Amino acid sequence: MEPLLLDRLLQIGDLFQKDMDRAFAGTGLTPARVHVLWALQHAGPSTQQALAGLCGVTPRNITALVDALEGTGHVRRTPHPTDRRAVLVELTPDAVATMTRMQQDHQELSASLLSAVAPEDRDAVERGVAAIAEHLAALVAQAGEAR
């Protein structure tokens, strides 16, 4: 019996997570902390409130994640120039280098995955996966409203 499309997608998600967990082992990084680093690379220096929004977690949680990332030298807290309640979190030069490398690996992995698809199927797969992501996002948003 063929596995369902959904089962394949769930399997892919599990494999990514397993791979990430091992790739970060021993580096002091975890998926949640890398998520913060990604947000900082894309958005630049940010307040913790902003990070909470970008990562979809509570401000309290961001405090803990930034504490850990500060401890491992990945980020720095600096005073906010105009709002003395807030702090700005920014990547250290080392972390910028790490994130640049990670982004390259990311692009290479994406290319490697596409190379596993038969050449005549590649366009359809890119279109189809994008359509699935958008459809699923709409379903989840709809379920969220009905809450």
Add this chain to the structure above:
Amino acid sequence: MEPLLLDRLLQIGDLFQKDMDRAFAGTGLTPARVHVLWALQHAGPSTQQALAGLCGVTPRNITALVDALEGTGHVRRTPHPTDRRAVLVELTPDAVATMTRMQQDHQELSASLLSAVAPEDRDAVERGVAAIAEHLAALVAQAGEAR
């Protein structure tokens, strides 16, 4: 700029997780506990060692998950018929009904996702996603050996 295929797949994984978390809210279920229930529905009554293997977690962790599921009435522990060291964990009738419903939802969601893909792309998407899953599994297994 088009998002990478990999970004789409990661987005799909995040959306599934978000949807599951909300679907289970208030039921006492969590992704890890549902994983145990799935394993039990597919494998039938099982020892905790067997569940640890099926779920890919430590036996100690299974003890905690089964404790929680027993507390919410989803599973029962019964003595193993031939090995007095072991226990058999089995679904309660209520949990069997819950899992049957969940399996139906699962199939419907899979069909819904496929329906979001253009009809002429569907075969290619099913082939391509399967190929990606197998390719990724091989990459992860290879990285695991090099450990």
Add this chain to the structure above:
DNA sequence: TATTGTTATACTCTATAACTATA
């Protein structure tokens, strides 16, 4: 009065190590 970040507390998932009862 509203917002930013923190302290306090709690729950879940996860792991390793040591221990008990049984094979």
Add this chain to the structure above:
DNA sequence: TATAGTTATAGAGTATAACAATA
């Protein structure tokens, strides 16, 4: 001696609620 499950301990991620300083 090896295996099944548990107790003990620890760390990470997550949440809510109460509080301080500042806007």
